[in-house]
Amino acid sequence: MSRLIVVSNRVSVPQAMGAAGAQGGLAVALSSALREHRGIWFGWSGKEIETFTGHLDMQRNCDVTTVTIDLEPQDIDEYYNGYANRTLWPLFHYRIDLTEYDRSFDEGYERVNERFADSLLPLIEPDDLVWVHDYHLLPLGAMLRDKGVTNRMGLFLHIPWPPTRLFVSLPNHEQLVASMLHYDLIGFQTEEWLDSFIHYVKKEMGLRVTDDCAIEYEGRQILARAFPIGIDFDEFTEGARSQEALEAHDRLKSSVRGRKMLIGVDRLDYSKGLGERFDSFGRFLTDNPGMAKDVVLLQIAPPSREDVASYQQIRQDLEQKTGHINGAHADVAWVPIRYVNQGYPRSELAGFYRAANIALVTPLRDGMNLVAKEYVAAQDPEDPGVLILSQFAGAAHQLTDALLVNPHSTEEVSEAIKRALQMPLEERRRRHQALLAAVRDQDVVLWREQFVTVLQGDAPPAPPQAEPPRAPDESSSELL
Ligand SMILES: O=P(O)(O)OC[C@H]1O[C@H](O[C@H]2O[C@H](CO)[C@@H](O)[C@H](O)[C@H]2O)[C@H](O)[C@@H](O)[C@@H]1O
Numbered sequence: 033m034s035r036l037i038v039v040s041n042r043v044s045v046p047q048a049m050g051a052a053g054a055q056g057g058l059a060v061a062l063s064s065a066l067r068e069h070r071g072i073w074f075g076w077s078g079k080e081i082e083t084f085t086g087h088l089d090m091q092r093n094c095d096v097t098t099v100t101i102d103l104e105p106q107d108i109d110e111y112y113n114g115y116a117n118r119t120l121w122p123l124f125h126y127r128i129d130l131t132e133y134d135r136s137f138d139e140g141y142e143r144v145n146e147r148f149a150d151s152l153l154p155l156i157e158p159d160d161l162v163w164v165h166d167y168h169l170l171p172l173g174a175m176l177r178d179k180g181v182t183n184r185m186g187l188f189l190h191i192p193w194p195p196t197r198l199f200v201s202l203p204n205h206e207q208l209v210a211s212m213l214h215y216d217l218i219g220f221q222t223e224e225w226l227d228s229f230i231h232y233v234k235k236e237m238g239l240r241v242t243d244d245c246a247i248e249y250e251g252r253q254i255l256a257r258a259f260p261i262g263i264d265f266d267e268f269t270e271g272a273r274s275q276e277a278l279e280a281h282d283r284l285k286s287s288v289r290g291r292k293m294l295i296g297v298d299r300l301d302y303s304k305g306l307g308e309r310f311d312s313f314g315r316f317l318t319d320n321p322g323m324a325k326d327v328v329l330l331q332i333a334p335p336s337r338e339d340v341a342s343y344q345q346i347r348q349d350l351e352q353k354t355g356h357i358n359g360a361h362a363d364v365a366w367v368p369i370r371y372v373n374q375g376y377p378r379s380e381l382a383g384f385y386r387a388a389n390i391a392l393v394t395p396l397r398d399g400m401n402l403v404a405k406e407y408v409a410a411q412d413p414e415d416p417g418v419l420i421l422s423q424f425a426g427a428a429h430q431l432t433d434a435l436l437v438n439p440h441s442t443e444e445v446s447e448a449i450k451r452a453l454q455m456p457l458e459e460r461r462r463r464h465q466a467l468l469a470a471v472r473d474q475d476v477v478l479w480r481e482q483f484v485t486v487l488q489g490d491a492p493p494a495p496p497q498a499e500p501p502r503a504p505d506e507s508s509s510e511l512l
Pocket residue numbers: 042056057058059061166190191261336337398399400401402
């Protein structure tokens with residue numbers, strides 16, 4: 033079996049379920065994938081150094097070897113805060129209103145990708161498979177090829193791929209995509225993002241694409257496929273049975289004093305639709321005065337990307353909104369929204385999920401959303417809660433038995449909350465059973481195995497996944 037070299041922007045030291053602090057979905061997915069596989073995880077340490085030295089820091093934790101480099105303040109500013117999170121992230125989440133274009137961001141992005149390529153080069157052995165992750169490192173494969181790397185290399189994009197009409201607003205868009213075509217395999221979370229990418233290479237670059245999505249470019253074939261990421265189901269359900277999870281469950285249950293609880297767990301990011309979610313909950317309280325005092329919304333929202341202005345703005349907006357809704361509805365013994373800007377270990381989250389009657393997972397766009405899957409995995413099958421899920425999350429393509437909603441419609445989300453609160457036990461069980469099967473069967477192990485098998489070059493394409501009905505504004509191919 034070939035050794036696997038995983039490369040991603042940030043390498044967080046793998047943590048056990050109960051470790052303190054929060055990890056993003058990618059970190060959680062990768063450490064569990066690497067624990068099973070011989071190989072190394074290479075990337076940025078998350079630390080700043082005055083002048084870049086190229087020093088490699090090698091560590092072994094929880095059976096995973098990590099190799100990291102530190103970056104200079106200017107690198108972090110132009111590459112991570114700049115091109116990755118001020119340009120690509122908003123654009124790829126359909127927010128051209130928040131997308132910033134600045135030549136210094138492009139330069140920083142190129143420079144850091146070159147630093148990654150130079151530092152990684154001596155670690156690559158002839159039979160290694162190289163698996164690059166996410167929008168921070170799109171041109172890395174091309175840079176490695178320039179330095180003579182002939183190994184099989186794959187890229188997996190964890191976030192959406194935008195419709196062509198939005199993507200072409202990016203200066204040098206064709207150059208960026210051309211650089212991606214040096215990988216042997218490009219993976220997306222859903223068929224929808226895959227379709228948008230294929231549409232772009234056909235219509236804008238005039239490339240030929242075979243029926244099974246092999247793109248023909250400069251005499252080579254690049255495969256493009258959908259591989260929906262999952263959670264580490266066994267690890268998560270084991271953690272959900274831990275003492276820590278049980279205590280977290282009991283603590284939260286007793287604090288809501290017999291009320292029904294809704295839960296949201298999201299990085300504090302404008303793509304997660306938190307403002308719209310709070311408005312929908314406020315509307316539910318106004319429209320259903322008879323039910324209002326019997327519910328509480330717990331929103332866990334650890335701060336994220338705090339040096340980027342749009343993230344500072346969303347934090348301010350949410351503080352105001354929470355104050356406004358609580359001010360309008362609270363009484364001396366009850367506050368409707370508990371808004372918490374702190375991260376929790378996943379074992380505690382598992383207890384919180386199980387204590388919640390409803391999960392509100394309503395991003396405006398999301399590559400996948402692992403919180404939706406964790407909520408399902410944490411439920412008591414005899415008395416499960418209800419998942420309310422945005423139709424615009426990648427997870428909606430698999431979790432079709434959730435209550436799927438348009439997160440922009442406060443009316444629709446408010447009605448879904450009412451329906452979930454009144455849903456008979458039998459329907460809750462039936463929906464949960466189907467959701468649980470999807471979360472268990474399409475877990476992170478299957479995701480990794482399918483990607484690596486296709487990357488090795490000897491595998492059939494991934495089986496097609498269930499697709500939910502598309503929203504009316506997305507059904508037209510004009511929008512691709
Ligand atoms: O590293 P950060 O800047 O703090 O951000 C955390 C991660 O956010 C994004 O996660 C995505 O990957 C998840 C797993 O596939 C997926 O469920 C989610 O929908 C995506 O948003 C980002 O793509 C990662 O690179 C970040 O590490």
